[in-house]
Amino acid sequence: MNTLVFIEVAEGKAKKTSLEAVSYAKALNGQVTALVLGTADAQTVLQIGKAGADKVLHAPDEKLNQGSIQAYASSILQAMQTEGTKTLVLANTSLGTPIAAKVAAKLQASIATNVTELPDTSAGFVVKKSIYTGKAFSKIELKNDYKVIAIKKNAATIEDNGTDVTATLFSPQLTDADFAVKIVSTEKASGEISLPEANVVVSGGRGMKGPEHWQPIEELAKALGAATGCSKPVSDMGWRPHHEHVGQTGVKVSPQLYFAIGISGAIQHLAGVNSSKCIVVINKDAEAPFFKAADYGIVGDAFDVLPKLIDAVKASK
Amino acid sequence: MKILVCISHVPDTTSKINFIDNNTKLDVNGVQFIIGPYDDYALARAIEIKEANAGTTVTVLNVGPADTEPTIRKALAIGADDAVRINAEPSDSFFVASQIAAYAKDKNFDLILMGRESIDFNGGVVHSMVGELLGITSLSPVMKLELEGNKAKLAREIEGGKEYVEANLPLVLGCQEPIAEWKIPNMRGIMSARTKPLQVIEAITVNTGVSLKAFELPPAKGAVKMIAADNVAELVNLLKNEAKVL
Numbered sequence: 001m002n003t004l005v006f007i008e009v010a011e012g013k014a015k016k017t018s019l020e021a022v023s024y025a026k027a028l029n030g031q032v033t034a035l036v037l038g039t040a041d042a043q044t045v046l047q048i049g050k051a052g053a054d055k056v057l058h059a060p061d062e063k064l065n066q067g068s069i070q071a072y073a074s075s076i077l078q079a080m081q082t083e084g085t086k087t088l089v090l091a092n093t094s095l096g097t098p099i100a101a102k103v104a105a106k107l108q109a110s111i112a113t114n115v116t117e118l119p120d121t122s123a124g125f126v127v128k129k130s131i132y133t134g135k136a137f138s139k140i141e142l143k144n145d146y147k148v149i150a151i152k153k154n155a156a157t158i159e160d161n162g163t164d165v166t167a168t169l170f171s172p173q174l175t176d177a178d179f180a181v182k183i184v185s186t187e188k189a190s191g192e193i194s195l196p197e198a199n200v201v202v203s204g205g206r207g208m209k210g211p212e213h214w215q216p217i218e219e220l221a222k223a224l225g226a227a228t229g230c231s232k233p234v235s236d237m238g239w240r241p242h243h244e245h246v247g248q249t250g251v252k253v254s255p256q257l258y259f260a261i262g263i264s265g266a267i268q269h270l271a272g273v274n275s276s277k278c279i280v281v282i283n284k285d286a287e288a289p290f291f292k293a294a295d296y297g298i299v300g301d302a303f304d305v306l307p308k309l310i311d312a313v314k315a316s317k
Numbered sequence: 318m319k320i321l322v323c324i325s326h327v328p329d330t331t332s333k334i335n336f337i338d339n340n341t342k343l344d345v346n347g348v349q350f351i352i353g354p355y356d357d358y359a360l361a362r363a364i365e366i367k368e369a370n371a372g373t374t375v376t377v378l379n380v381g382p383a384d385t386e387p388t389i390r391k392a393l394a395i396g397a398d399d400a401v402r403i404n405a406e407p408s409d410s411f412f413v414a415s416q417i418a419a420y421a422k423d424k425n426f427d428l429i430l431m432g433r434e435s436i437d438f439n440g441g442v443v444h445s446m447v448g449e450l451l452g453i454t455s456l457s458p459v460m461k462l463e464l465e466g467n468k469a470k471l472a473r474e475i476e477g478g479k480e481y482v483e484a485n486l487p488l489v490l491g492c493q494e495p496i497a498e499w500k501i502p503n504m505r506g507i508m509s510a511r512t513k514p515l516q517v518i519e520a521i522t523v524n525t526g527v528s529l530k531a532f533e534l535p536p537a538k539g540a541v542k543m544i545a546a547d548n549v550a551e552l553v554n555l556l557k558n559e560a561k562v563l
């Protein structure tokens with residue numbers, strides 16, 4: 001099955017989930033064409049080839065450097081047409097998901113977002129997606145010729161045995177209507193590790209008592225190369241920025257390792273973290289519900305445990 | 318100004334999810350249904366706009382069978398003026414989007430507000446599909462919405478930050494906090510909701526490209542391993558050598 005993969009680029013580099021999307025597409029056993037919009041370096045193109053793309057279309061137009069959803073959707077539709085591809089695979093992100101929806105509505109394609117695994121093609125084309133905010137999965141068959149698949153982080157493993165490719169210039173025809181939404185500015189925590197993409201996340205809850213106590217959380221995160229997160233009340237009270245709020249109504253994370261420190265483990269918080277591979281809970285209350293969802297637990301005061309943990313992590317390096 | 322708010326009817330966030338009929342149907346036994354939490358933000362913002370702009374009407378819409386009506390009445394109690402129920406099982410996102418688009422097509426709504434995602438299917442796609450089907454701009458997830466005449470100033474959440482954008486009405490938006498504070502219906506609202514119009518219309522036929530094979534629950538978690546608070550080195554050791562995540 002020939003597939004187009006939309007590559008999300010941040011600061012000239014391909015996003016990890018986009019590379020996973022390339023390897024996902026490669027596993028569908030057909031020609032994989034990757035589409036890169038906006039400025040990107042040759043290194044990025046090589047990386048996309050290594051992950052499994054047979055061809056990389058690149059539209060280096062600077063106007064495409066900002067995540068303009070409509071312009072991206074239009075470019076993807078044009079690329080699918082010129083390449084004759086009927087399947088689109090992309091990362092399930094704040095950019096990827098609306099694009100997926102638009103392309104699917106336009107092509108009357110079968111669509112699945114939040115896809116967690118490679119498809120089962122033994123009978124039809126069946127994908128598994130996460131539903132009920134991580135509390136369950138559904139297996140659905142994508143029946144139409146046109147298919148749009150938005151994958152969650154870790155739905156595929158990035159391969160690196162692909163070939164060296166060089167970019168093919170691509171010039172989508174775009175109109176003013178494609179840029180009707182004016183992006184005035186972006187406010188992005190730069191340099192930090194992005195929470196949805198992080199392999200390790202250290203989150204603090206109301207048990208941390210106040211914003212002035214976040215230093216050990218940050219220090220532990222730094223020692224682990226982790227992103228920082230928090231519970232909803234913590235961001236509601238303004239102790240931490242809103243984009244760090246993890247859970248049902250916040251960011252859903254699926255890291256290798258999730259630390260929950262001073263978080264009780266309300267079901268709405270768990271909904272955002274239960275696809276983590278390993279969960280460590282530190283709470284002074286042995287009855288905290290989070291322990292039931294944890295792999296490892298420490299009953300203790302965060303303010304005692306954290307400094308020791310930071311030292312132990314540093315010592316283990 | 319005319320505002321349409323699309324609400325989903327979903328299990329309360331504390332619900333335990335289980336399936337019946339050979340894993341093809343949600344077990345609704347003991348499940349309480351609510352307005353989708355994100356849809357509740359959309360509704361709250363719509364009511365705020367109505368309160369600030371005389372002559373604004375807010376219509377709520379749900380695609381669902383008759384048992385969603387108490388949820389729709391709740392939205393009326395919160396302050397919507399009238400309601401529409403499109404009588405069909407909301408089987409998938411394209412089906413729902415097609416119903417909403419068919420209803421809204423000739424109604425000239427200035428704003429169609431939805432939640433960023435439903436908390437049952439979590440598609441996060443209905444708003445963008447409706448926008449595409451109607452040929453109007455859609456944006457999600459929107460955490461701030463201010464109106465200046467025909468222009469909307471918005472903040473959209475992106476990974477690790479925010480994007481400030483401007484766009485002209487009409488717009489379809491998927492909303493999330495902190496766009497507004499959830500509103501709780503008061504006694505007067507609950508009384509008046511009983512007599513507000515709730516129109517039931519039949520669904521259009523849509524060819525959907527997906528079919529459900531089965532639902533599945535995540536594998537049960539193994540027992541937690543407890544480590545003494547004065548032995549954190551052991552935790553690091555286990556994370557490294559047992560769980561292999563460090």
Ligand SMILES: Cc1cc2nc3c(=O)[nH]c(=O)nc-3n(C[C@H](O)[C@H](O)[C@H](O)COP(=O)(O)OP(=O)(O)OC[C@H]3O[C@@H](n4cnc5c(N)ncnc54)[C@H](O)[C@@H]3O)c2cc1C
Nearest residue numbers: 205206207231232247248249262263264268269284285302
């Ligand atoms: C519709 C809806 C959606 C929601 N969505 C979310 C969501 O997306 N994300 C989310 O997080 N919440 C969400 N919530 C809120 C959720 O129900 C809980 O209220 C919230 O998760 C609690 O946050 P917390 O664990 O930080 O605080 P608390 O429940 O107050 O827990 C604090 C914990 O810290 C422990 N503690 C205290 N002091 C110490 C110390 N010194 N050392 C160690 N431990 C200590 C306590 O034992 C306790 O377990 C939602 C609620 C609703 C109704």
Ligand SMILES: Nc1ncnc2c1ncn2[C@@H]1O[C@H](COP(=O)(O)O)[C@@H](O)[C@H]1O
Nearest residue numbers: 323380407431432434435440441442443
């Ligand atoms: N059955 C429905 N009826 C009305 N609106 C819905 C329905 N399902 C979803 N929506 C709206 O579409 C948004 C996105 O849903 P989804 O794409 O399923 O995540 C929701 O937050 C609702 O505002």
